[in-house]
Amino acid sequence: MTPFVPPHKRQAWQALQALAQGPQPHLRELLKSAERNAALHASGAGISIDYERQRVTREVMQQLLALADESQVMPQAQAMFKGEPINATEQRAVLHVALRGSHVPNPPWGHEISKQVANELHRVCTFAEKVREGHMKGFGGESITDVVNLGIGGSDLGPRMTTEALSHLTRDSFKNKVRVHYVSNVDAWSLYTALAYLNPARTAFVVQSKTFTTQETMTLAASAKRWLTDGGCPADQLGKHLIAVTANPHISAAQGFTPEHTFGFWDWVGGRYSVWSAIGLPLAISIGAFAFQDMLLGARAMDEHFLTAPSDQNLPLLMALFGIWNRNFLGATTHNIAPYASPLGKFASFLQQMDMESNGKGTHVDGSPVEVATAPVLWGGLGIDGQHAYFQLIHQGKHLVPMDFIGLRTERSPLPFAAEHHRVVLLNMQAQAQALAIGRTPEETMKELRDSGMDEAEVQRLAPHRSYPGNVPSTTIWVDALTPRSMGALMALYEHKVFCQAAIWGIHAYDQWGVELGKKMAKDIEAAEAARLKA
């Protein structure tokens, strides 16, 4: 690879700047070309994207793709898949992709890693099935019926989000006798409300922490042990109720977690990319080992698509490029994620960590300050609910908010009238995308008001309030149906999008030094307080 050049010094970046400063056709104009619209679609791994509502002309697309080339995005991706230490500030490889490819012949990351991954995956899946079948017994010999996940950030958001997205698939499963709960917040109410109706004799805790030093999680784990002993569990039987998932098993072992209840992963798995590892254990308990492995296969399918699809058909790369165009050239400071499928209610929260903890950076890989914008503020939630809450701002406010609409082509809920619900959901999604894109001019508004019989003075008074500037860019992401496989592909799509953007911005996506200062200060305050009490 050639020496690092900051993004704004690259030829394609400068060409894009010139294009952005020139006359920009409104989406209303761009969308008139049926030929253009027909070309702006791509698909792979069971997912397709429609991007005719991005504010891109042929010239812009050419330069965006040239920028990806000039930024050596794909050689950087190959370096990641080969296990090169691309997380340079922590001197680590970044191999979450290996977690879903242990079956791949001749893996670029090497057979040894695949072997380790396959072994641990086997342990996780076997254990998850044992719990689901009621063979995990508590101190009184009764089966465990409730599993409480204690973890935060990447040790919570991935399994929590996917459990909500996919557990409906297993609701009727005769095998699953176990409910899974999640507690991330160290606020006592959070633990109290999760435990209020649980029976200590039938409850197990999965303490998930890559480091096994996170203060919030360790505080929750200590209280969980206390709750168990207060509930009658003899101290020497606590191990029956405690499971550790960590990359630091020597720390969990020192705290009494047994080897058979300890599941490992590796320092080359970033917390926010760890749901594919043993961190997925509560999800596997919830949806079953088979479905969990299916999710891994979906992610692997997206990995293959990412590595092999040509640039102009490559979903993660295209989504990264639209993000760069909107952020760096059209000046959007935020980005909204709007799933139109209620099981994806926590998807935006999951992506917030993935995107903002990865790319909320201000230093280039060579240590120089970044002079262009990096990750936008990513936010969102279920589109249907957003329509009746914050979409007002997106339609008429002063922020430009590019959007990802996520829709399901088929919906499989067992309600007999589900098709009617799905129809209403999808027509709303399509209407919002179109309304945001084309808007409604004052002239069109006046005509509509006049046609409704309104008198002219009222037409003049109301038209400015009832017009819409439009020109809000969006991508519509179509998922065939919500299954473990498509979920895996969708998550991996965003992971690689984040990777591509970091590769173009020239920043490290896989460290998170920004979160450390606050942690250190909390420790300093704690130490000062302890010293004051001792004095």
Ligand SMILES: O=P(O)(O)OC[C@H]1O[C@](O)(CO)[C@@H](O)[C@@H]1O
């Ligand atoms: O799994 P751990 O080590 O408890 O860390 C939890 C989370 O905390 C962070 O380090 C941020 O503080 C995240 O990156 C991570 O996912």
